[in-house]
Amino acid sequence: MNYRQDTIAAIATAPGTGGIGIIRLSGPDAEAVLTRVFAPAGGTKPPFESHRMIYGKLADGGETVDECMAVLMRAPRSYTREDVAEIQLHGGNYVVNRALELCLKHGARLAEAGEFTRRAFLNGRVDLSRAEAVMELIAARGEKEHRAAVRQLNGGASAFIRGAADALAGLQAGLVACIDYPEEISDEEGAGALKEGLDSLTASLESAIDEHASRLIHQGLHVALIGRPNVGKSSLLNALLGENRAIVTNIPGTTRDTVRGEMTVNGFRVILTDTAGIHETDDPVEKIGVERSEQARRDADAEMLVLDGSEPLTETDAELLRGLGPSGVVVINKTDLPQTLTEADVRTIQPDAECLTVCANDAASLAPLREWLESYTEVSDQMALTQPRHLDAARRAVSHLKDALRTLDTFTPDVAATDLQAAQAALSEITGENADEKLLDRVFSTFCVGK
Ligand SMILES: Nc1nc2c(ncn2[C@@H]2O[C@H](COP(=O)(O)OP(=O)(O)OP(=O)(O)O)[C@@H](O)[C@H]2O)c(=O)[nH]1
Ligand SMILES: [Mg+2]
Missing domain, CATH: 3.30.1360.120 (Probable tRNA modification gtpase trme; domain 1)
Structure with missing residues (x-):
């Protein structure tokens, strides 16, 4: 346009x-x-x-x-x-x-x-980053999303990027001096100072790229409740949400499809997905349900692997435990009943897994589970760069800066100059300096009409 x-x-x-x-x-x-x-x-x-x-x-x-x-x-x-x-x-x-x-x-x-x-x-x-903040502000669904948008609207990201771009311009000038007056500045001496500057700029950009906060702001935290049938996944979903979202019965296989519910933790959206109990089955409907559970497990940022404390560990439990990733937590449920499964059993398979004991029927006992969710949703108050487009541009800038560092090692300052130019171009995409129509079309097409 x-x-x-x-x-x-x-x-x-x-x-x-x-x-x-x-x-x-x-x-x-x-x-x-x-x-x-x-x-x-x-x-x-x-x-x-x-x-x-x-x-x-x-x-x-x-x-x-x-x-x-x-x-x-x-x-x-x-x-x-x-x-x-x-x-x-x-x-x-x-x-x-x-x-x-x-x-x-x-x-x-x-x-x-x-x-x-x-x-x-x-x-x-406004610059491009602040223009985008208007849309982020409109889209904000929770306190933290709102706070990040306001920070961006107030020019937080722009100020940071402009500082980085200025520092980069200084380095570019130094490099040009190396190229133009090789007899006055020995390559080695000039390259040493440049490398220091590049290192510190790269580190500052890398620390500003907050992937975790970005994902939390734009997608929320997706948590899947996984386990074999009847261990209490749906009961836990309902207890965490404080509403009867999923059907609970004592019949194994009650949940046949994924059920979602949303809650707010630390000002972020947490999307809980209750799943069908994982088990061997020939029933075609149950089979699809189990496949969906496995898909939900793969798609989630984190997993709550639920076990029934009142029953001995089964082969399915053991298999699920073996598949538990670093972002998972083991939840031993039904602690109100006589216990036949303990943390020690879990440790024989997953020695380092975080293991919590709860009772879905007792709200107070869920405190450790809520704390686990809170620890997952902690972010720095600064939240420098969180917009996906900004992260992408900053990542490209970092990669060009690293290329420049490598080329300086081989004393080819003119090649490094090209890398620095590319880094500068990536940074200016964030604030929109010299933005071309294509970039503007891409950014503004996500807006609503009337804004
Ligand atoms: N005593 C006791 N019973 C529980 C607890 N949590 C769940 N139950 C009971 O266990 C049974 C199964 O609970 P659900 O929440 O439906 O279990 P599920 O894991 O969702 O089961 P599927 O949907 O079949 O995979 C129900 O009768 C619940 O009331 C608990 O902490 N203590
Ligand atoms: Mg269920």
């Missing part, structure tokens, strides 16, 4: 019926379009006073469409730094869509996804 100087319009509020619905216009004709569709009450005449809400009527020819409020925000004191008008209507589907049609009929063009924010970016109001 090419950036155009025309006037765009869109419904800025969510679809459906609400208290109010807002139409937003941006561009050189925002005021002209507003004047054509909106008649202020009390004799107010255009030109409208900037940033002042006025009451009036939205009219299509002689027909009143709605009584509404309108505000004009003259450039550059607006979201897009262009003239922006907003019309606040009664939030019915019909009224809002009719108002939009009216604006389109009177000279505006329907905005594309993210086009208002794209204009804010192109007019230099």
Whole structure:
């Protein structure tokens, strides 16, 4: 999409019926379009006073469409730094869509996804990382997602990347001096200082790439409850969620398909997946259920392997224990019954596994399980780079910096210069400096229309 100087319009509020619905216009004709569709009450005449809400009527020819409020925000004191008008209507589907049609009929063009924010970016109001933060803020479902978005919106990631880009520019200048004045700076001496600088820049970027926080923010923590039939997986799911999500009976094989539930831990979403008990079966439906359990186990970030403390360890238990990864926890359930399975049995197969004992019928006994989930959702308060696109660009920058370090070892500074340029290009993708249309299309296509 090419950036155009025309006037765009869109419904800025969510679809459906609400208290109010807002139409937003941006561009050189925002005021002209507003004047054509909106008649202020009390004799107010255009030109409208900037940033002042006025009451009036939205009219299509002689027909009143709605009584509404309108505000004009003259450039550059607006979201897009262009003239922006907003019309606040009664939030019915019909009224809002009719108002939009009216604006389109009177000279505006329907905005594309993210086009208002794209204009804010192109007019230099926000950099790309801050523009993306607007969308992250809208999408935030929990406290931590919200906090990360606000940090990004306040320029946290941008400031960090600009600092890194400045440091890199300094290193590039040093390298150019090495190339241009080889007689003044011996290669070895120059390369030594450069390498130190590259090392510290690489380390600072690597420590800012927070994969774990990024995944927690964008996907939440996915935990699968795994075990043979009747050990109490569904009971544990229900107890952790505090609701009767999955069916519980004393009949083995009660859960036949995966059942999901969400809870919040440390401000992050935790998605628990209860699964069908894993066992050998010829029943075709049960077979599919067991396959789904195994798939859920593979897809999850972490696994709760549930065992029944009131029964001896079975071959299926042992096999599941052998397959337990480092992100798994063993949960010995039914501790209210006489115990025939102990932690020592688990240790014979998985000597280092974390092992918790609980009783699904006793909420207080689940505290260690909740603590385990909490430890999994701990992140640094800084959360420097968490946006997937930023992580990808920062990772590429790090890889180019490492290439440069290797080339410096072979005293080929001109090759290193190319690596540093590539690193600089990757960093500037984050803030959007010199961003090409393709990158902007990719970023803004994820936005909603009207933002
Ligand atoms: N005494 C006692 N019974 C429990 C406990 N947890 C679960 N149960 C009982 O064990 C039986 C099986 O529980 P479920 O939660 O359905 O077990 P499941 O692992 O989901 O079983 P499937 O869906 O068949 O794989 C039910 O009768 C539960 O009431 C517990 O901690 N103590
Ligand atoms: Mg079950």
